[in-house]
Amino acid sequence: MTALTWRPARCWCPSLLQIFRFPVAQVHVGRPTMRASQQDFENAMNQVKLLKEDPGNQVKLKLYALYKQATDGPCNVPKPGVFDLVNKAKWEAWNALGSLPKETARQNYVDLVSSLSPSSQASSQGKHGADEKTQESKNIVVTSEDGITKIVFNRPAKKNAITFQMYQDIILALKSASTDNSAITVFTGTGDYYCSGNDLTNFTSAPNGMEEAARKGAVLLREFVNSFIDFPKPLVAVVNGPAVGISVTLLGLFDAVYASDTATFHTPFSQLGQTSEACSSYTFPKIMGPAKATEMLLFGKKLTAREAWAQGLVSEVFPESTFEKEVWTRLKAYAKLPPNSMRISKELIRKNEKEKLYAVNAEECTILQAKWLSEECVNAIMNFVSRKSKL
Numbered sequence: 001m002t003a004l005t006w007r008p009a010r011c012w013c014p015s016l017l018q019i020f021r022f023p024v025a026q027v028h029v030g031r032p033t034m035r036a037s038q039q040d041f042e043n044a045m046n047q048v049k050l051l052k053e054d055p056g057n058q059v060k061l062k063l064y065a066l067y068k069q070a071t072d073g074p075c076n077v078p079k080p081g082v083f084d085l086v087n088k089a090k091w092e093a094w095n096a097l098g099s100l101p102k103e104t105a106r107q108n109y110v111d112l113v114s115s116l117s118p119s120s121q122a123s124s125q126g127k128h129g130a131d132e133k134t135q136e137s138k139n140i141v142v143t144s145e146d147g148i149t150k151i152v153f154n155r156p157a158k159k160n161a162i163t164f165q166m167y168q169d170i171i172l173a174l175k176s177a178s179t180d181n182s183a184i185t186v187f188t189g190t191g192d193y194y195c196s197g198n199d200l201t202n203f204t205s206a207p208n209g210m211e212e213a214a215r216k217g218a219v220l221l222r223e224f225v226n227s228f229i230d231f232p233k234p235l236v237a238v239v240n241g242p243a244v245g246i247s248v249t250l251l252g253l254f255d256a257v258y259a260s261d262t263a264t265f266h267t268p269f270s271q272l273g274q275t276s277e278a279c280s281s282y283t284f285p286k287i288m289g290p291a292k293a294t295e296m297l298l299f300g301k302k303l304t305a306r307e308a309w310a311q312g313l314v315s316e317v318f319p320e321s322t323f324e325k326e327v328w329t330r331l332k333a334y335a336k337l338p339p340n341s342m343r344i345s346k347e348l349i350r351k352n353e354k355e356k357l358y359a360v361n362a363e364e365c366t367i368l369q370a371k372w373l374s375e376e377c378v379n380a381i382m383n384f385v386s387r388k389s390k391l
């Protein structure tokens with residue numbers, strides 16, 4: 001109980017207190033050059049409030065730990081419980097500083113703040129709110145040209161991992177694409193990855209508790225997947241590189257999947273203490289047979305593009321060197337086909353499955369809601385966040 005009631009000190013701007021809203025970044029603590037005064041320390045605290053860009057969780061954890069060490073001394077509060085992810089990570093960061101003297105912590109805090117890139121400093125007259133909104137929507141880029149609406153995972157620094165905001169942006173993008181002038185809609189990714197799946201830090205910031213976050217996550221996931229089930233036009237994935245998690249399972253709801261030979265397909269749900277989603281518990285056994293689906297969904301076997309093609313998940317594989325050119329030339333030609341015919345044909349294929357898909361989606365979301373609260377899942381996510389594990 002003591003652990004749950006422990007409150008960290010007030011510091012920085014409120015948004016930075018949600019330390020896990022963004023994934024971990026590398027910390028670089030500058031070498032102390034001289035002793036920081038109390039005034040330097042206070043100036044640094046004010047500077048943190050003006051940071052325009054999120055410096056990443058690891059930096060925020062480090063800042064938090066140094067602040068606590070500089071003001072309260074060595075960690076002297078009980079370790080928060082296993083489900084109190086954010087406070088537990090803060091406690092661990094503070095505790096890791098051991099008996100570092102207050103003055104050194106103060107100096108390190110000042111050095112760390114001054115090492116943060118000048119480009120991330122806000123001008124005090126900046127239009128902060130508007131910028132943030134633009135920033136969020138840039139992670140999903142939607143363009144329409146040559147009869148094709150293109151929806152791009154555009155967060156290459158994080159391997160295009162999908163944040164809660166991106167799920168919402170995709171729902172809106174699909175809604176808009178379903179009635180725009182384009183004939184087909186295409187998903188692809190920026191950078192070397194197609195998409196690394198759900199952003200594993202989505203559930204580590206839970207201001208109203210994990211149960212509430214899991215409940216909201218399940219509602220969002222259900223709506224997100226339903227928007228793929230319902231999408232009326234041909235939906236094509238141009239898989240430009242590795243695909244992980246939900247970006248793979250969703251492919252069972254696409255009408256065609258073109259892959260570069262650098263692409264891989266990986267659904268490490270058991271490793272993450274989670275279960276399948278996006279109707280893959282139904283579509284994958286149907287597409288590739290139960291034995292192959294088991295290898296992917298239960299055992300997390302990663303497939304190469306050619307293996308995924310052999311199992312029917314991918315329509316065609318292209319050499320990386322010609323992938324973009326060949327695929328887009330072909331898609332532009334397809335986009336000239338009569339759109340109503342394509343839509344009606346898709347409807348004929350999909351309509352007998354729709355009720356089943358809605359039901360499977362609902363059940364998968366209910367099961368996942370519980371799994372996200374399980375110790376297996378919490379531990380797997382914490383291991384990733386603290387960099388003990390990677391796929």
Ligand SMILES: CCCCC/C=C/CC(=O)SCCNC(=O)CCNC(=O)[C@H](O)C(C)(C)COP(=O)(O)OP(=O)(O)OC[C@H]1O[C@@H](n2cnc3c(N)ncnc32)[C@H](O)[C@@H]1OP(=O)(O)O
Nearest residue numbers: 023024025158159161196197198199200221245246390391
């Ligand atoms: C509404 C809610 C719905 C929820 C639906 C549930 C879906 C389930 C899934 O999708 S499960 C799949 C989840 N994804 C993963 O487990 C992938 C985790 N990532 C990795 O294992 C690796 O990052 C990698 C193999 C994808 C790439 O490794 P590599 O060494 O090449 O690169 P880095 O690890 O250095 O990655 C670069 C930065 O990107 C961050 N990142 C990558 N993937 C994710 C992710 N899924 N979530 C959060 N962050 C991710 C990574 O942390 C690095 O960030 P940094 O530079 O700040 O350290």
